[in-house]
Amino acid sequence: MIETTALTKAFGRTRAVDEVTLSTGRGVIGLLGPNGAGKTTLLRMAATVLAPDAGELRLLGLDPSRAGERVEIRRRLGYLPQSPGLYPGFTPYDMVDYVAVLKEHTDRAWRRQEARRVLEAVELTDVMHKKIRSLSGGMRQRVALACAMVGDPDLLVLDEPANGLDPDQRLRLRSLLSTSSTVLMSTHNISEVSALCQRVYVMFDGRIRFTGTPADLAGLAVGRVWEDDRQDPDAIRSWLTSTGTYRHLGHPPSGAQVVDPTLDDGYLLLARKEHT
Template identity: 75%
Template structure:
């Protein structure tokens, strides 16, 4: 096994990935040691491509990439990275004729776990952790979409990996399962996850990177992202046409984003407000 003394889970410097004429990832840099890190951005922003590079599925065209202190461009170090990370892709390919138990046990074999007793116990542990103990011996083809997502999540969590790379992990989960997912991820050492759900970032992440057009346009804490809209959010009984965005809240008042008029009832910004303001600064918005 290759030894490493670094505590940096992810080091990405100027990474680029191009498909034809499309630059999906355009000079992304980030360095993180541990915690839950969120990638936030619209469809097509490059989040999935970046995660695939972190999971060693794709190689960058340019830039420097280190995962768990190792270089995925080197074959031996790439194998070692894969032993030590768990990956949930956006569209996990599950064998429909397998049971959840069979599938997770198979992933354990691929990760070179040769002790059948350990594999059996660990497979049961992760399936129970995601709430699939009652269906672990049913065929995957008979399961709901949310159950299939949890099978893939259990496979990613196998062996308590040092790094979890998760692409939209809450897809298909009901509210109770989303809360359970938060509990599972908060106990993990290092997680990098993409999401469209701003509430998941607020609840889970210590750091957030906002990605537009393949590039990082913000990095910081969720509170820092909300702070971008400080003094720029107000509420009123009437909709204000001067606002750049406005919407009716559950309490029946209108929430506005922009430059508040004199005397406006300015309120504390949320993560949604900061993200919307940042999105408005992008070309074409």
């Protein structure tokens, strides 16, 4: 669904995306990494918003550098940017209908039915005729998500889709994404990756440093996590858990109570290696 070969994008002297090569299939794919890692730039290229400086990109088997194929990709793609540009004077219904028009859906009856479908999916039918300026931040995020879902796209590219959502809406988002064909999403919330994603890419300094399943990422920390009643000053990371014991990441001392690692543990250990 998404294939890149040595994909590169620079801003001045900074390579935001540095020769990234990847190939994704169907399902939900998570993109993890710290701020400034290049995730948003990579997603913008995957959404055909930004053209690469070098390398190759194929989306849905098509080449976005060719005008005709780029138009076809955009008909079959839904995009949620990190900061959605919603028109405050529009209603959610107006906004969704406008996106449908941009996707060249000319049948008004179909657009009306589709707007209701996607707004119902994000639970906004009760406010669909209110001005967007009057809605909460979480509601606006759901309007943007509804816009991305117009036409049931083959590929969803989502940049921090859970921003501003309350716990109930986050669970609703999981249900929505689990029924989609292919989703590429960036997130800072590792629990979302653990709950949703079949594969995960970890990005540091513009490059992909890990590719695998969430279980593979957690497995990087096997034998490196232990718990104790006291905090160990030699641990890479340590924190007090809800049970009152300290959880440590690093090199366990002799006789330590080693425990199973989580996705957070694997990511923290990988991040440590990248910056030492």
